[in-house]
Amino acid sequence: MSQRTHVCGEILEELIGEQVVLQGWVKRRRDLGQVIFIDLRDRSGHVQVVFNGEKYPEALNAAEKVRNEYVLEISGTVVKRDEETINDKIATGKVEVIVENMAILNASKPVPFLIEDNVEISEDVRLKHRYLDLRRPKMYETMQTRYRTTKLIRDILDEQNFMEIETPMLTKSTPEGARDYLVPSRVHEGEFYALPQSPQLFKQLLMVSGFERYYQIARCFRDEDLRADRQPEFTQVDIEASFLGKEQLLEMMEEMMGRIIKEIKGVDIPKPFPRLTYKEAMDRFGSDKPDTRYGMELVDISQHVENSDFKVFASTVQNGGVVKGICVKGVADNYSRKDLDDLSSFAEIYGGKGLAWLKVEENNTLKGPIAKFFNEQVSSTIVENFAAEAGDVLFFVADKQRVAWDVLGALRVKFAKELDLVNYEDFNFLWVTEFPLLSYDEDEKRYVAEHHPFTRPLAEDEALLTTAPEKVRAEAYDLVLNGYELGGGSQRIYERPLQEKMFAALGFTDEEAKSQFGFLLDAFEYGTPPHGGIALGLDRLVMILAGRSNLRDTIAFPKTASASCLLTNAPSSVSEKQLDELKLAVTVEEEE
């Protein structure tokens, strides 16, 4: 192997007449008998190289054996292409390289799929041959976007005097939160480490240590049942700071997001980001991660239908429920009565009992199966409340607050997609604040932390922690982009008594709190500064930046929905010797 003089993407007009050595892959080969053209590709792009049998018969001879994806080294001279063969679509399209010598560095079998974008391949085949899938231009670009984003985040945090500090991967299992991945210890027989769900406790301990500004691009693990957008291991931009109030932290994050979007997408985004309280987000969008790139906000008409003739609406409101709806503009002619009735099954997915609808006609009149229950005045009020016009369709849910939010929030997203209301050039950031600190878990019969047990309650709600825990709002904030939760954070509890009160609210005995989190409670007694932080999902951020619809496409070697690696066949069985050393036995029954 010789030393490259250039990469393929550098072969431009200014090199005409120069001798170059290139190394790369055969992207395409056209054999015209006495001349063979090959598009040679490397990570920088590709360039046409020409084997001319008249001038260099040996090179042509060698090129005859070559097939797609062979690895070649060529040396030759850069020349201008004939006018009629100039290719304006690629940077190197004005020139070509006349090959004088060629060596095959490695051969390739025919590849199982074309190394091109826009080729339909089943995801299983892609994952099994991930090393070839990653050769496709869009996958390469996505990895590059991931890298550039990560590097930029590190540079920005460095400028802000944050220090990256690595925290342990082999750590302690705790019962709060999601299910841990466990790692059996050989030295301490019968004991286990856990892989971290996040560096939360360690980053708080680093605040106790006085590092003041910590970050880490950290691998985290959750052994949860996977959904399309979950991976058993994922990467988190983990940030924590002392003596930095919520306002300063949010401002810093907005600055960071602005620079990322500018650098990666070339777009300026307005600052400061809008803020919605949790309550407002749910009331207006039926979601705590609203996509504000389109309207269709939820409208509450409870008070207007409480005394209407439509019993379903009236009785729902009279029993403490709500009637809410959304207005879908100008689609009345697109949906038949049957189409609209069929949407009830969509509502059921989100816990709804059904979905009422009304078409708006001229003069504020309403049409549809339930139109007859509303007199002229109620009809007009409804139409006004939605600012509806003829041709619009209104959809209603009459149910408990939570159900109305969920069904209409989902319906809103569904229509936005169906009606193509989304402008993919928009980057709509916003903050959602004042989340509930706790929620009651019906299975466990106790309160659980909505974020995690270290989140600070709003000062004005602290007294409610013992009297009405469900009413306590958290000093927490989620960063939302285009309907995705990019991440969340909070100001933390830093006083032992308040942390103990929090554990008590979660139903921990003193004993339990001490055995699980005693080291944190102890640490809080040695001069712990006020602190807070945030964690961003890097995979999700990259997915949006790279315009992908699938988290797996942002990860070099992802797992499937059943947490398998199709490339290496992990997980797999291990030897008896390995299990013996760990003093473990597998209890799977044979017949399973």
Place this chain on the structure above:
Amino acid sequence: MSQRTHVCGEILEELIGEQVVLQGWVKRRRDLGQVIFIDLRDRSGHVQVVFNGEKYPEALNAAEKVRNEYVLEISGTVVKRDEETINDKIATGKVEVIVENMAILNASKPVPFLIEDNVEISEDVRLKHRYLDLRRPKMYETMQTRYRTTKLIRDILDEQNFMEIETPMLTKSTPEGARDYLVPSRVHEGEFYALPQSPQLFKQLLMVSGFERYYQIARCFRDEDLRADRQPEFTQVDIEASFLGKEQLLEMMEEMMGRIIKEIKGVDIPKPFPRLTYKEAMDRFGSDKPDTRYGMELVDISQHVENSDFKVFASTVQNGGVVKGICVKGVADNYSRKDLDDLSSFAEIYGGKGLAWLKVEENNTLKGPIAKFFNEQVSSTIVENFAAEAGDVLFFVADKQRVAWDVLGALRVKFAKELDLVNYEDFNFLWVTEFPLLSYDEDEKRYVAEHHPFTRPLAEDEALLTTAPEKVRAEAYDLVLNGYELGGGSQRIYERPLQEKMFAALGFTDEEAKSQFGFLLDAFEYGTPPHGGIALGLDRLVMILAGRSNLRDTIAFPKTASASCLLTNAPSSVSEKQLDELKLAVTVEEEE
């Protein structure tokens, strides 16, 4: 909490007269009744703040409650100190802050040890209260050195067009190499992931994918019995490149090391680094990671003593062994005959049967229990070979090559330390090349890879792979600094037939090779470029840069020698529910 205007280290003369708000910890407090002085510390340094009862009685009152390590917020005015109280030892020593208002942000119990360097504390206590140990200035500096080194490595590799790519932590267990940490799968009952010992296979697959220049600051795991300088999880600077020959890679690494030493230590180091073959390193220094900051090289006198009257030497050589020695300069008077005889037990640690010694006197005469066996001519030859002078002591090992290397290599290090021969300002880098590819494992009754099974044999030795595997040299290189192996790398096998030959040399059946590494063998058939790489131990590099003697001091939250975390008590037992979900049973017997 208000917003800080400055950090403590910024309070310099140019701020005299200005109003500042500071937040930090009480480093020291001196109570003079009507005046209290506090050294306020934050991550940037510390500054003296003064509570003057005459001017600000409320502030003084508040300060009376304050103790060491309390967290304070103060606001006040920067003033020049009186001439006689100026402290030239600290940057902020010319000024102080007259406190007008003070708030206690958090209190602290008395700390279990002083937050100062040079305080003797048992390591167990330090690790249990790691959050306080990390407050000590030298620990903070070490973490900062670690961070700056890591950031610099990332910046340098970015300039060189390397892309950081994350590889999986939940991967496949392989039988080669050290013992894996296993992670039971809940979804795939009875199966396990393994935590990576290194990203080796994935980085090679990324080369198959055409990324060409990959790096990762990667966490790696080995479940080995720990020694003082081992951790179950450690961090590796993992680098791999395609189309980059060994010479280019080594040059790039020298450039990187040069910049790190310059930036962190302010020292210019000469390039290129010296290179020794494995054979030469062992012959001259008795070590494959020689410390060249001092001499005492090994000298082989086998040919000169083969026919001497000293039977032990003569018969060793006649039976294929060697007689080698080192010369320790000018210490003859420091060591009694008993001292020197006692060194035999040191030799035994390294497999030696004993250690012969001779003191050099005037006129090349030798003194000591074995001196009588050597006539004048042999004595002179020996003295000349060692370039010895009166007052030196010569030490000899007569044994198999390997034993002579090991004993004398260790003895050399021992004397360098005892005699304080090391200049701690020196950074002596070197490369060791041409390692053996394989060694015969007496326990396993087969060859095992010295580096790993993907290392390329030297082209000229390839044919020996089937005939004399132990003679094959590897296209491998270790980077050594001051007697520590910083890391190692190699050019890799990239052809399926050669990789199969390598697996065969390791005693794998075709079946075994395919079941463990089939995906790699398959990948090699689709246009795999020539590639190679290197991996550096970040913890070790930081240890040397920060002038620490212990790897644990370079890691924020390390494990003990028994792989425990004394802070969180990991590993620990887990609930029956967790084990049931994993279909696992612990088989530790009760009586243990």
